[in-house]
Structure formats: structure tokens, C-alpha cells
Amino acid sequence: MTRKTGFVWHEIYMWHDTGTHAGVLPAGNPIQPGIHAENPETKRRFKNLLEVSGLYEKLVHIAPRPATDEEILRVHTADYINRLKQESASPRGGDAGLLTPFGPGSFEIAALSAGGVIAAVDAVLDGRADNAYALVRPPGHHAEPDMGKGFCLLANAAIAGRHALAARGLGRIAYVDWDVHHGNGTERVFWEDPRALTISIHQDRNFPPDSGDMSDIGGGAGEGYNINIPLPAGTGVGAYEATFDRVVLPALRAFRPDMIFVPSGFDAGAHDPLGRMMMHGEGYRSLTNKLLGVADELCGGRIVMSHEGGYNAPTVPFYGLAVMEALSGIKTEVEDPFMALLEGLGGQELQPHQDEVIRAAETLLERLK
Numbered sequence: 001m002t003r004k005t006g007f008v009w010h011e012i013y014m015w016h017d018t019g020t021h022a023g024v025l026p027a028g029n030p031i032q033p034g035i036h037a038e039n040p041e042t043k044r045r046f047k048n049l050l051e052v053s054g055l056y057e058k059l060v061h062i063a064p065r066p067a068t069d070e071e072i073l074r075v076h077t078a079d080y081i082n083r084l085k086q087e088s089a090s091p092r093g094g095d096a097g098l099l100t101p102f103g104p105g106s107f108e109i110a111a112l113s114a115g116g117v118i119a120a121v122d123a124v125l126d127g128r129a130d131n132a133y134a135l136v137r138p139p140g141h142h143a144e145p146d147m148g149k150g151f152c153l154l155a156n157a158a159i160a161g162r163h164a165l166a167a168r169g170l171g172r173i174a175y176v177d178w179d180v181h182h183g184n185g186t187e188r189v190f191w192e193d194p195r196a197l198t199i200s201i202h203q204d205r206n207f208p209p210d211s212g213d214m215s216d217i218g219g220g221a222g223e224g225y226n227i228n229i230p231l232p233a234g235t236g237v238g239a240y241e242a243t244f245d246r247v248v249l250p251a252l253r254a255f256r257p258d259m260i261f262v263p264s265g266f267d268a269g270a271h272d273p274l275g276r277m278m279m280h281g282e283g284y285r286s287l288t289n290k291l292l293g294v295a296d297e298l299c300g301g302r303i304v305m306s307h308e309g310g311y312n313a314p315t316v317p318f319y320g321l322a323v324m325e326a327l328s329g330i331k332t333e334v335e336d337p338f339m340a341l342l343e344g345l346g347g348q349e350l351q352p353h354q355d356e357v358i359r360a361a362e363t364l365l366e367r368l369k
């Protein structure tokens with residue numbers, strides 16, 4: 001079955017300047033500054049592989065537009081937005097918060113990034129696309145209402161979710177964040193909001209520090225609607241699939257969202273420099289197919305993915321292509337040359353200590369019933 005898959009891209013996303021760093025360390029540390037960990041390379045190569053594979057021309061191209069102040073204010077504080085605007089107007093750029101440097105003009109690029117996810121939501125709700133992938137930058141899932149974090153300036157997926165609820169009249173939305181890092185920003189935005197189920201599957205104790213525990217289940221009216229599944233370092237495809245089958249899909253079925261958002265980082269892929277998991281292209285294809293199945297059951301197949309992390313330039317494009325092939329139902333002739341290497345890694349199948357974590361997460365489902 002083929003589907004109309006929307007795709008958001010703009011060249012200027014690649015011009016967001018994170019400066020010269022050694023990974024995440026700025027100049028002034030006892031190490032030669034070079035390329036910042038969050039740079040355009042993996043994203044550009046993902047888009048380029050879509051073109052080379054022939055899939056790009058079969059997608060529904062969605063033009064991004066900047067998110068308005070009113071839309072951004074549904075998530076962020078006025079003080080924070082004003083500070084970003086001021087620093088963005090300076091020839092030196094600024095820093096949005098923890099590990100989030102930016103160059104001149106980055107506020108406008110971040111607004112276009114958030115607006116790109118909004119445009120994807122609108123395209124799906126208006127029926128121009130069945131589902132959509134917004135390949136936006138800078139990323140968003142670590143950004144909190146009053147500060148940036150972890151390379152994220154504005155909370156793209158949360159801003160688009162609030163748009164879906166406030167401007168498009170959806171009753172309930174769900175987030176399935178498979179980036180290797182905790183989706184702390186989305187969690188904080190919707191902490192007390194029972195209209196949003198926020199699920200984050202991440203590497204235990206990676207980033208942000210002290211964030212993403214399973215005991216954090218939301219508060220007030222939102223209690224029970226935040227599910228953190230912190231998987232141990234070294235987790236392979238078997239445990240990811242089990243997590244989806246046993247926790248993510250049952251949670252979605254219990255909650256019955258009108259739209260599913262996927263903050264999509266590919267840093268849980270094997271060989272990622274900022275993660276220690278072992279996902280691969282076929283793994284991402286499998287998770288996408290699982291989500292499509294449950295989205296067909298619950299919400300007319302409506303899935304909007306927004307790009308987050310993923311830092312290994314050779315492999316990320318193949319994870320992205322696998323997801324886009326699954327979303328569109330169009331298999332290209334490109335074969336992932338890394339599969340043989342990555343599926344042969346020891347420990348790809350579910351391990352007992354991973355099973356324990358998933359069993360503990362299964363008990364969170366009771367709160368949804």
C-alpha cells in the first residue's frame with residue numbers, strides 16, 4: 001500500500017551556525033576546536049540520499065513557513081523568545097541555554113524549523129498528505145519553555161502539537177520520541193496536560209543529566225500521561241521492537257490519539273558518537289511499520305515526524321531512507337550497505353536486563369486505563 005508522504009525541507013535549515021567546537025566543547029578548552037557535533041552533514045546527506053534513491057520526487061513537498069510569535073508563545077515564555085531574538089540579531093550570535101550555541105539569524109531559522117512541523121501537521125490534517133516527515137534544523141525536543149538545551153532552541157514538535165490542539169481542534173495527541181536522548185522538553189511542556197501522551201524511549205542516563213526516569217509520570221491532571229522508558233546502553237533492535245509491542249503500542253491504543261508525533265532522532269543507531277545503542281535501518285523500518293499499523297487503527301494513519309538528533313554521517317541517511325520508504329510504502333532500489341555489519345553485532349536480540357526494564361514500563365500502562 002502506498003501513501004502520500006509529505007516532506008518538509010529548506011536549505012536555510014542548514015545555515016544555522018553552531019560555531020567551531022570540539023564536539024560540544026567551545027574554543028578555550030584544552031582541545032583543538034573543530035566541527036560542532038550538531039552540524040548540517042547528517043541532515044543534508046539524508047536529503048541527498050532521498051534524491052539519489054528517486055524517492056524525493058515521489059513525496060508531497062510541503063513548504064515551511066515561520067512559526068508566529070503567538071504560536072511559539074503557546075510553549076515558550078516571552079522573556080525567552082525576546083532574549084533569543086536579541087542574541088540572534090547580534091553579529092556574535094548567542095547561547096540559548098545548556099550546550100546550545102547559535103549564530104546570527106538563528107532565531108529566524110528556529111522559527112522556520114518549528115513552522116515546518118506546523119506546516120506538516122496542517123498538510124496531514126488538510127488531507128494533502130497521509131503522513132509527513134519534517135527534516136528540520138535546529139532540532140527541538142530538549143528545548144524547555146524558558147530555555148534552550150542540547151542543541152535545541154525552540155520545541156518544534158511541542159509547538160506543532162499545541163497548534164494541532166489549539167488551532168486545529170484536535171482533542172488528543174501522542175508523542176513517541178525515539179531519539180536516543182530523553183525528550184525532556186516535550187515532557188515538561190505537557191507535564192500537566194492530559195490531552196498529550198508523551199512517550200520517550202531513550203538511553204538511560206545519557207542526556208540531559210538527571211532526566212528521563214521511569215518514575216516521572218506527569219503531574220496534576222497530566223499524571224499518568226508521561227511514559228519514560230530508559231533502556232540500558234547497548235540496547236539492540238530486539239529490545240526496541242519489544243518496547244514498542246509491549247509498551248508503546250498498548251499505550252497508544254489505550255490513549256486513542258487523533259495524531260501521533262514522532263520526534264525522530266537517529267542517534268540510537270549503532271556507531272552514533274553521542275549514543276550507545278545498536279539500532280539499524282531495518283530496525284527503524286520495523287518501528288515505523290508498527291506505528292503505521294496502530295495509526296491506521298486509531299487516527300486515520302496520521303503520523304508527523306520531526307527530525308531531532310543523529311550524528312553519524314555515513315549511516316543516518318540510510319535510517320532516514322528506511323523510515324521514508326515505510327511511511328510512503330515505496331521501496332526504492334537502494335540497499336543499505338551497513339545492514340550486514342550492524343545486524344551482525346552481538347546482542348541485537350532482547351537481553352534479560354533489557355526485558356526487566358520493559359516489564360517495569362508495562363506497569364505504567366495501568367495508569368492509562
Ligand code: ZN
Nearest residue numbers: 179181265309
Ligand atoms: Zn539525541
